[in-house]
Amino acid sequence: MTENLTSISELGEFGLIRHLTKTIELRQPSTIKGVGDDAAIIQPPQGEQLVLSTDMLVEGVHFDMTYAPLRHLGYKSIIVNLSDICAMNVLPTQVTVSLAISSRFSLEAVEELYTGMRKACDWYGVDLVGGDTTSSVTGLVISVTAIGFAPPGKMVTRSGAREHDLVVVSGDLGGAYLGLQVLEREKEVFRSAPGNQPELSGYEYLLERQLKPEARKDVVELLDALGVVPTSMIDISDGLASELRHLCAQSMAGCDIYEEKIPVDPKAISAAAEFGLDHITCALNGGEDYELLFTIRQEDYDKVKGNPSLTVIGHITPLVSGCRLITRGGSIAELRAQGWDSFPGGDH
């Protein structure tokens, strides 16, 4: 197999940027000027406020190049940020992307990464309006900033949950973490016997949850269509338990969550069993599902009831009650945020 790969240094810095950005399309009416100047220019819709969020993905911490295809990685790096904007109940409109790329990357590899980023931008109707491309002496680092606009009354923070509000989660949980377990296992197998092909069939759903997550823009649109403005909202990047604790802490409230209500896909349940893990623990602490966790007023219950994208998992209690998990057996346990890593990183 002969490959003719182009080294980045052949193009030079500005050549690389021109090459990567030459076919970028702008769709948002608010984008006045995208890539190509000292800064992008954006026209805020009249009367609307700006939401702004940033995230950094680091090789060896947030992703492993041995099993994260570059295209998926590019896609995911955009999604992680769009999810933060969605978690304000806002639709994202623009992103900027900064990349630190080691010289071992070929132009073709950078293009793969960019293709994934642009695919995410296309799919979510978001404009890539600027960034920074630099060399790295070590690993790949991707930093994305996303913005969106909404009228003040529509934006939802983490701090508005009130006693008796219902706790709702979108989609299902734990899948991304179990997808990672599958990838880690196959990496180990490959290490001990490099000739073997990885056994990934049957795990497609979990792998997609890990490698190609989606931001729940559709849930923001759904809530708008249902006429529901949540009282508080957060996205689940670090696991349900951790995010529930953040939401409750900032709302100065507690919560009761029912184990039996936590949505876990059957494929995640069977994979958890296979790895000797409790699937509820995976859902509570796994993270990276990028689902939305939010609270609604009791009177909005009828609007969300029975919606396949939304599950009511509990309710908000007074602060003194703390965050509690009611198990299937009816026993009550404190909901603990047990990250799997000691210092993986997080928004602030």
Added chain:
Amino acid sequence: MTENLTSISELGEFGLIRHLTKTIELRQPSTIKGVGDDAAIIQPPQGEQLVLSTDMLVEGVHFDMTYAPLRHLGYKSIIVNLSDICAMNVLPTQVTVSLAISSRFSLEAVEELYTGMRKACDWYGVDLVGGDTTSSVTGLVISVTAIGFAPPGKMVTRSGAREHDLVVVSGDLGGAYLGLQVLEREKEVFRSAPGNQPELSGYEYLLERQLKPEARKDVVELLDALGVVPTSMIDISDGLASELRHLCAQSMAGCDIYEEKIPVDPKAISAAAEFGLDHITCALNGGEDYELLFTIRQEDYDKVKGNPSLTVIGHITPLVSGCRLITRGGSIAELRAQGWDSFPGGDH
């Protein structure tokens, strides 16, 4: 010497973020919500447009931890971004900061970095409204996004320079590059004889230009006070020659620049001689001065004439003339962009 340093993992991710952000003050009336939610919320001033820029600084590429004190590095990482906003003729108002920190960093080291960042925010009246803090398996990476607002008529891009416009530069050039030469020399001396103290006295100005540059917010304010709206503008991060070529290319114009007009500080001239370098070459290709390069209409000449912060160095010519340097001797040379590195990175 015994030092009691606190390891980052002792605090954990959220503890670190809380610790670093607990005393952040917000000053901008447009900041509705800063650090602490999925995204910051900002109220755009009525009728104004948003400018948005992002930059990434990577250890071993943009800075060397052996001689860049962390406090200065934090300061500079903010300045580099504010400079991009100033280069749109706009005053910056908010920044977000993403950090990837290796576990070899103590809490005290991260605090030093943050202290420098906050000092820059304080000095420029900018709010730190969010970010991401993560671990790194290798070096330190800093990504900053800055924003600002201005009425559409006040914003200046790179593409508005017209024939006969005057080319103006703020401050003086080449100093940051020569400051880097001094630091590199002392690093070599230290390597060969670690007991020696570095010889930095007499080079204070150049070292400050390299280690603690400033964004020319004052020039944006000065132009406003003088009633001058430049026809095009860019900041000098990569050297005068490279930036002039960008500005002319995007304005579809050429330029004639006079060597004798290029402002170089006497300390930079003598240091250049000491290193056997031509000081004009340092000014043209050195970079990192973060001065503003802009064009004004001829009728605005009287408004800028004699201002100690501003120097007219040439004028805009037709595209076919190209970018030219008129030497002291009167000979004409093509202005070439000769970066010192092959792929150092850059905005897009």
